[in-house]
Amino acid sequence: xxxxxxxxxxxxxxxxxxxxxxxxxxxxxxxxxxxxxxxxxxxxxxxxxxxxxxxxxxxxxxxxxxxxxxxxxxxxxxxxxxxxxxxxxxxxxxxxxxxxxxxxxxxxxxxxxxxxxxxxxxxxxxxxxxxxxxxxxxxxxxxxxxxxxxxxxxxxxxxxxxxxxxxxxxxxxxxxxxxxxxxxxxxxxxxxxxxxxxxxxxxxxxx
Amino acid sequence: xxxxxxxxxxxxxxxxxxxxxxxxxxxxxxxxxxxxxxxxxxxxxxxxxxxxxxxxxxxxxxxxxxxxxxxxxxxxxxxxxxxxxxxxxxxxxxxxxxxxxxxxxxxxxxxxxxxxxxxxxxxxxxxxxxxxxxxxxxxxxxxxxxxxxxxxxxxxxxxxxxxxxxxxxxxxxxxxxxxxxxxxxxxxxxxxxxxxxxxxxxxxxxxxxxxxxxxxxxxxxxxxxxxxxxxxxxxxxxxxxxxx
Amino acid sequence: xxxxxxxxxxxxxxxxxxxxxxxxxxxxxxxxxxxxxxxxxxxxxxxxxxxxxxxxxxxxxxxxxxxxxxxxxxxxxxxxxxxxxxxxxxxxxxxxxxxxxxxxxxxxxxxxxxxxxxxxxxxxxxxxxxxxxxxxxxxxxxxxxxxxxxxxxxxxxxxxxxxxxxxxxxxxxxxxxxxxxxxxxxxxxxxxxxxxxxxxxxxxxx
Ligand code: HEM
Ligand code: FES
Numbered sequence: 306x307x308x309x310x311x312x313x314x315x316x317x318x319x320x321x322x323x324x325x326x327x328x329x330x331x332x333x334x335x336x337x338x339x340x341x342x343x344x345x346x347x348x349x350x351x352x353x354x355x356x357x358x359x360x361x362x363x364x365x366x367x368x369x370x371x372x373x374x375x376x377x378x379x380x381x382x383x384x385x386x387x388x389x390x391x392x393x394x395x396x397x398x399x400x401x402x403x404x405x406x407x408x409x410x411x412x413x414x415x416x417x418x419x420x421x422x423x424x425x426x427x428x429x430x431x432x433x434x435x436x437x438x439x440x441x442x443x444x445x446x447x448x449x450x451x452x453x454x455x456x457x458x459x460x461x462x463x464x465x466x467x468x469x470x471x472x473x474x475x476x477x478x479x480x481x482x483x484x485x486x487x488x489x490x491x492x493x494x495x496x497x498x499x500x501x502x503x504x505x506x507x508x509x510x511x512x
Numbered sequence: 513x514x515x516x517x518x519x520x521x522x523x524x525x526x527x528x529x530x531x532x533x534x535x536x537x538x539x540x541x542x543x544x545x546x547x548x549x550x551x552x553x554x555x556x557x558x559x560x561x562x563x564x565x566x567x568x569x570x571x572x573x574x575x576x577x578x579x580x581x582x583x584x585x586x587x588x589x590x591x592x593x594x595x596x597x598x599x600x601x602x603x604x605x606x607x608x609x610x611x612x613x614x615x616x617x618x619x620x621x622x623x624x625x626x627x628x629x630x631x632x633x634x635x636x637x638x639x640x641x642x643x644x645x646x647x648x649x650x651x652x653x654x655x656x657x658x659x660x661x662x663x664x665x666x667x668x669x670x671x672x673x674x675x676x677x678x679x680x681x682x683x684x685x686x687x688x689x690x691x692x693x694x695x696x697x698x699x700x701x702x703x704x705x706x707x708x709x710x711x712x713x714x715x716x717x718x719x720x721x722x723x724x725x726x727x728x729x730x731x732x733x734x735x736x737x738x739x740x741x742x743x744x745x746x747x748x749x750x751x752x753x754x755x756x
Numbered sequence: 757x758x759x760x761x762x763x764x765x766x767x768x769x770x771x772x773x774x775x776x777x778x779x780x781x782x783x784x785x786x787x788x789x790x791x792x793x794x795x796x797x798x799x800x801x802x803x804x805x806x807x808x809x810x811x812x813x814x815x816x817x818x819x820x821x822x823x824x825x826x827x828x829x830x831x832x833x834x835x836x837x838x839x840x841x842x843x844x845x846x847x848x849x850x851x852x853x854x855x856x857x858x859x860x861x862x863x864x865x866x867x868x869x870x871x872x873x874x875x876x877x878x879x880x881x882x883x884x885x886x887x888x889x890x891x892x893x894x895x896x897x898x899x900x901x902x903x904x905x906x907x908x909x910x911x912x913x914x915x916x917x918x919x920x921x922x923x924x925x926x927x928x929x930x931x932x933x934x935x936x937x938x939x940x941x942x943x944x945x946x947x948x949x950x951x952x953x954x955x956x957x958x959x960x961x962x
Contacts, residue, residue: 354711354718388863391714427714431882432693433686434865449690449869450883450948464883466697488713511947546827556831562823563830575837582838586845606859613856624849631962632845634874645905645926648914655906662903669874676872683961685860686869690879694891702892714862756914 364390366481369416380413384424384438384456390485391434392472393424393445400456404443404500423472423483424458429491430465439510443500445469446511453509455500459492462504468492558743560751567752572647576640580668581739583633587671588732590626598678600724602717605680630672637668649753657745660738667735674727677720688723689715855961867946868959876940877933883948898929 323331366372366387372394376385382403384393399414424445426435433449444461445454452463460468468491473484525531540549547561566572597616598608612619641661644650650658677688692715695706711718746752824830857866871879882890909922916923945951945959 349708352708354707391862430693431690431869431879432696433689433869434862436865448865448867448947466886511949540827543825546825550826556826559826559830561826563826565822565824568824568829568833570833570837575833578834578837579841582841586842602860609856620853621849624852624854625845627854627962628848628852629845631873641902642930648919650906651909651912651914652906658906659903662899665902666899672874673872679856680860682857682860682864682866683855685862686866687871690869691871691875694878694882697888697891699888699892716862756916 362485364483364485365477366394366483368479368481372481373415380415381410382414382456386426386437387423390472390483391426392483392485393426393435393437393469394481394483395422395424395456395458397421397457401499404456408440408443419474419476421474421481422457423474424469425471425488427470428452428465429467429470430463435469436510441508441510442502444509446509448511451511453504453511455498457498457500459496459498459500460494465494467494468496558747560747564751564754566755572755573752574639574643576636576643580633580636580640583629583636584735584739586629587626587633590622590629591728591732593622594626595728600678600720602680602720605678605720609679609681630675634668634672637665641665647753647756651753653749654745654753657742657749660742660745663738664735664742667731667738671727671731671735674723674731677715677723678727680720685715688719692719857961868944870940870944870959870961873937873941873960873962876944877935877937879948880936880940880944898933901925901929 364387372379372385376383379385379394379396380399382396382399382401384395384400386392387394396414396417397420398417399410402410402412402414427433428435428447428449430447430450430452433447435445435447435454438444438456439446442453443456445456445458447453447463447465450464452465453461454465454469455461458469458471460466470491471489473487473489475482475484536552537545537548540546550556550559550561594612597612597619599605609623612623614620616622644658644661673688673691677684692706692709695709696702698705707713709719709722710716711722870876878890878895881894884890885894905922905926908925909919911919913919941960942953942958943950945956951957951959
């Protein structure tokens with residue numbers, strides 16, 4: 306080992322048997338180390354976020370009827386924007402009809418039963434707010450870096466690593482209940498569904 | 513500086529016990545008193561009594577480290593002023609900034625100064641690092657001080673980043689959303705890191721409070737501690753490095 | 757570390773500080789051969805005046821013309837700089853307003869969502885690579901790489917030609933960083949699409 310002139314020789318612990326004093330010193334070191342770890346752990350635990358409202362709670366959206374009243378186009382497949390929890394509530398069969406009819410739905414589907422998904426509007430790329438369905442492509446197109454998703458949240462284009470994240474939905478007494486305590490990671494890129502169009506075959510809202 | 517028979521009142525002041533308890537010696541004019549002045553003053557004794565000749569040339573350091581430090585002080589002061597009118601709450605923060613801009617005397621001036629000094633400081637810290645590299649001043653015995661410098665670079669960036677959210681306007685909100693989302697990609701603990709930084713899964717009230725605390729107390733303190741170490745090391749490593 | 761004993765370092769106030777050109781020596785074998793006060797061999801007294809590490813500023817054998825007094829020379833330089841920077845800050849702050857946009861609204865994503873300028877390089881890199889690489893490994897490598905510089909470059913030489921490798925490494929970090937930052941700042945617009953600042957306008961806020 307080379308040694309730079311600025312430093313003196315390296316002093317290691319004395320070799321051979323550990324002396325009583327040496328042992329105590331090491332134990333003191335170990336004890337202090339453990340205490341510091343405890344301190345750091347405790348600090349992180351104390352500062353750990355304590356989420357009580359908004360996203361992170363169980364949200365009752367109401368029945369299909371309530372949604373249809375609030376957003377008449379829901380039956381024609383246009384996702385319902387639920388701002389309080391920042392999500393798209395998608396009527397899947399109506400959405401399929403909408404995509405296949407390129408925006409035109411002849412027979413609206415007002416009550417899809419449990420065929421719904423709750424997509425989180427936070428783009429899995431860098432977290433921008435994903436805007437409402439683009440009319441030209443019938444996809445969700447993120448304005449920030451141009452990630453594109455089908456109406457089911459499957460990733461089609463752009464830098465995002467996966468599809469849109471979602472929240473589990475259950476139907477309780479005809480009412481939709483969304484559990485936002487747990488985020489379900491979006492489907493991996495390449496997952497396909499009924500919408501098999503490619504990026505180049507259609508027009509877009511973002512580049 | 514002596515005024516002989518004249519100057520009743522100023523003479524009275526300068527001969528009073530109060531004055532002389534503050535200033536133990538006359539205005540330093542000789543080498544000896546000048547050396548003492550630097551040595552005996554807690555602020556000045558950050559410096560050695562004598563410095564190398566080239567260290568004083570503007571073109572050696574371009575004063576970049578000094579400017580960074582000066583900006584740090586200016587930011588501390590203007591930041592303190594702003595704190596009197598700012599509440600870190602999502603229902604008030606934005607209005608508070610508007611009030612500072614519109615109705616606080618010199619409010620807009622102070623806010624502008626805080627903002628421009630912050631940007632300038634990021635710039636001068638980078639330039640300072642480049643100057644130190646150019647002179648090879650990271651070489652022994654200054655390796656450790658270089659590492660302290662990298663910590664200071666991080667602190668500077670982090671101070672700037674946390675401050676960016678505080679006006680709670682659209683630029684702030686989305687810049688921080690985009691910035692913190694990068695942390696989510698960290699292996700293993702990415703999502704937890706982001707959750708911890710944001711105080712939730714989205715930028716919101718908890719984020720504002722966390723960033724505020726980091727911006728106005730935690731990181732200024734950490735930075736100040738590392739600055740003390742930085743300056744101390746400069747002296748202990750034999751003052752400023754020599755020309756290449 | 758060395759303890760240096762020099763003629764004038766040993767001088768007591770009552771003794772002339774001038775050491776004779778050729779000083780008498782102590783008896784060999786009884787101690788260090790050091791010059792004593794003039795004319796009185798064997799009576800020299802020593803005081804430890806300084807305990808000096810090698811590269812210290814206050815070397816006992818410093819030549820007088822290497823240094824300047826901090827007061828006034830360094831302090832003057834610092835004062836001038838402080839005044840210049842204050843002036844610059846005051847003028848900028850009087851004439852240029854810090855931006856303030858609409859109030860934050862999580863429901864409206866602006867067309868251009870950019871991080872602060874010093875992170876735009878990172879954001880630009882994020883649009884090329886897999887996010888774990890760009891968002892985490894690049895910054896970690898950047899700061900870590902910077903911190904490692906003194907431990908990679910162990911040669912004692914400081915001239916650029918003697919540490920070419922380090923220069924290349926450092927310049928890659930700096931110029932590479934500058935390049936991506938400039939692109940991210942001025943050549944990216946809505947949806948992070950390429951824009952020419954002189955055609956499409958600037959999408960940049962400080
Ligand atoms: C908050 C940020 C910083 C402040 C306020 C600061 C301040 C200073 C000051 C006042 C000096 C005296 C010489 C000069 O003015 O150039 C100095 C020297 C030095 N700085 Fe910094 N610095 C900062 C960040 C950094 C960074 C980012 C690095 C490198 C990664 C660094 C490494 C050094 C080294 C190695 C020296 C000794 C240079 C020499 O001996 O020539 N500093 N710093
Ligand atoms: S945040 Fe949506 S594409 Fe980048």
